Amino acid sequence: MSGKEPLSSLKDVLSGIFSEGILPFTRDDLRIWEVWAEVVGPAVAANARPARIKNGVLRVAVSDSIWLQELKYQEETVREGLNSVLGRPAVSRVEFKLKLR
Template identity: 45%
Template sequence: MRVLRKRMDKPAHLGGVLRDALKASSLDVDLDLYRLWEQWTDLVGPVIAQNARPAAIKGKLLLVNVSSAPWMQQLQYLKSEMMEKLNSALEREAVKDIRFKIGPIE
């Protein structure tokens, strides 16, 4: 079966086409996780970075592994401040919630 496509009258900018393609795929989420991983220590500070690491992004939920239950409790108090810093670094509201769980910090 042949698929009919809408004809474009004007050429599109490659950057815009790529950005739209990334938004439509999971690569956008993967890039956000990579950017957070790379900037994590600068964003949360060295002490938190030694005890917590981003593990995954599911939609707008950031999953963060922490080293212990006391750290999980402490980070609950800092959650809104952390979301503000992370979204500022990503230049958009990519993270609406953070879920902490005890897991590997690598």
């Protein structure tokens, strides 16, 4: 086994990925999924959930066109609520998209 580097632990690999900025989101951005229901309330959380975040743009999958329309009007409130709970401007924009069934 001479000449080969030892294997790194998964913890070290993931820590390196987050600290080197390889991903378009931070470890703190993942808290969005944890606080979602708290920010939007149970009715919205039952019909819409975060799908991904990339470069500050949060994409939310919505259950039907009625909720899609309603949430488009609430984009600023949702964005501000998330940023407030997270304690930083993690979300610059929220895009609501109808999810496929």
